[in-house]
Amino acid sequence: MTSQQQIWIQSFVYVTLISLCLYSLQTLISSKLLLADLNNIIIRKKQPSLPLCFRSDGTFKILQVADMHYGNGITTRCRDVLATEFDYCSDLNTTRFLKRMIEAEKPDFIAFTGDNIFGTSASDAAESLFEVFGPVIESKLPWAAVLGNHDQESTMTREELMSFISLMDYSLSQPNPSAGNTDEHPPTHIDGFGNYNLQVFGALGSPLANSSVLNLYFLDSGDRAIVDGIRTYGWIKESQLLWLRGVSKKLQGQTQDSNEILGTLPLPSASPSLAFFHIPIPEIRKGPLEAIVGEYREYAACSSVNSGVLQNFVSMGDVKAVFIGHDHTNDFCGYLKGIWFCYGGVFGYHGYGRAGLPRRARVILMELEKGNKEWMGVERIKTWKRYDDEKLSKVDEQVLWDIGSSR
Numbered sequence: 563m564t565s566q567q568q569i570w571i572q573s574f575v576y577v578t579l580i581s582l583c584l585y586s587l588q589t590l591i592s593s594k595l596l597l598a599d600l601n602n603i604i605i606r607k608k609q610p611s612l613p614l615c616f617r618s619d620g621t622f623k624i625l626q627v628a629d630m631h632y633g634n635g636i637t638t639r640c641r642d643v644l645a646t647e648f649d650y651c652s653d654l655n656t657t658r659f660l661k662r663m664i665e666a667e668k669p670d671f672i673a674f675t676g677d678n679i680f681g682t683s684a685s686d687a688a689e690s691l692f693e694v695f696g697p698v699i700e701s702k703l704p705w706a707a708v709l710g711n712h713d714q715e716s717t718m719t720r721e722e723l724m725s726f727i728s729l730m731d732y733s734l735s736q737p738n739p740s741a742g743n744t745d746e747h748p749p750t751h752i753d754g755f756g757n758y759n760l761q762v763f764g765a766l767g768s769p770l771a772n773s774s775v776l777n778l779y780f781l782d783s784g785d786r787a788i789v790d791g792i793r794t795y796g797w798i799k800e801s802q803l804l805w806l807r808g809v810s811k812k813l814q815g816q817t818q819d820s821n822e823i824l825g826t827l828p829l830p831s832a833s834p835s836l837a838f839f840h841i842p843i844p845e846i847r848k849g850p851l852e853a854i855v856g857e858y859r860e861y862a863a864c865s866s867v868n869s870g871v872l873q874n875f876v877s878m879g880d881v882k883a884v885f886i887g888h889d890h891t892n893d894f895c896g897y898l899k900g901i902w903f904c905y906g907g908v909f910g911y912h913g914y915g916r917a918g919l920p921r922r923a924r925v926i927l928m929e930l931e932k933g934n935k936e937w938m939g940v941e942r943i944k945t946w947k948r949y950d951d952e953k954l955s956k957v958d959e960q961v962l963w964d965i966g967s968s969r
């Protein structure tokens with residue numbers, strides 16, 4: 563090899579190395595830039611103002627929306643409306659009803675109790691979810707949802723749906739309980755998606771402003787199942803009830819702390835809780851309801867499995883009322899072993915119903931007790947419904963719980 567050839571090879575190696583270095587440096591820098599760019603376009607989830615708390619007038623109002631049954635929007639026709647209504651009726655009527663309810667009732671929180679989308683009519687679950695929750699997001703109100711038995715029949719699994727819903731603006735939904743939210747013995751696995759609880763604090767500026775005075779449980783009642791070869795609906799599983807009992811125990815400990823703050827006027831043994839899920843429990847079908855306000859129009863389509871939800875609620879003691887959906891034409895509240903079970907009644911125009919019977923929504927109002935001068939814990943829980951008619955007629959107003967009767 564001549565020395566000229568040697569120099570040529572050396573320079574070649576040298577140039578190659580330099581090019582390689584420059585190339586890697588360039589990729590490194592550009593990928594950094596790209597990442598920085600991506601960071602800039604990431605849209606952050608908009609959060610509602612937290613914690614949830616009672617208004618300074620001592621009230622907290624929840625709008626329950628049951629069975630929106632949303633499909634593809636304007637192209638999805640209404641079911642069970644009068645022949646004269648059919649031509650000008652689509653999912654947009656459901657959206658319009660939601661906007662009217664928000665405007666009329668000005669709720670503090672909105673709870674969707676499942677079948678938010680009717681999967682088989684929704685060609686893209688994400689698109690439908692944006693339309694379903696659009697009016698709520700526009701209103702900037704905090705909201706939460708659970709799943710029904712139809713939500714997963716489109717393009718997302720139940721797990722995907724719950725994580726998507728929990729990432730939407732102003733949503734307080736959670737796929738499942740976060741660590742630290744459960745008692746000392748959190749179950750390793752909780753069945754379903756959408757089991758969580760939210761606490762509502764006392765009125766701003768009151769002695770209980772930093773204490774939970776109302777608790778909201780959300781549970782996944784599943785979709786369908788086959789038991790002993792027979793098709794039936796889903797049910798709330800033991801792992802979910804175990805979690806529920808843990809949360810309830812922990813909350814009752816907190817109520818004792820609140821009693822220390824209040825000193826003289828003790829709260830009842832537990833601040834009241836409400837529960838929200840989709841499929842009714844079997845006792846609603848079989849059990850003797852002690853009182854009924856509203857209409858019991860159809861046989862409750864519950865699971866053939868009784869997992870003991872009612873007994874759990876009774877022994878926990880904090881659940882005063884339960885809000886369900888699923889059976890569209892039922893819209894009653896019925897009393898069972900000290901707990902009210904209330905149907906929302908069908909909200910969505912693409913859900914089955916009865917022609918001539920207006921779609922409807924339920925409102926739940928909590929009122930605080932006035933102490934010497936300041937707001938204390940919850941004194942009363944009321945409910946009523948509104949029809950999607952011209953005047954948004956208000957019907958079936960009733961008191962569900964009163965502290966006087968439980969002290």
Ligand SMILES: *[C@@H]1O[C@H](CO)[C@@H](O)[C@H](O)[C@H]1NC(C)=O
Pocket residue numbers: 643647650651652654655658
């Ligand atoms: C649906 O909305 C349209 C347009 O706002 C309205 O004309 C129609 O009466 C509504 N139908 C029902 C059944 O509410």
Ligand SMILES: *[C@@H]1O[C@H](CO)[C@@H](O)[C@H](O)[C@H]1NC(C)=O
Pocket residue numbers: 767768769770771772
């Ligand atoms: C609640 O917490 C805030 C902020 O930590 C504090 O300023 C306020 O005094 C607390 N109120 C009560 C009633 O404890």
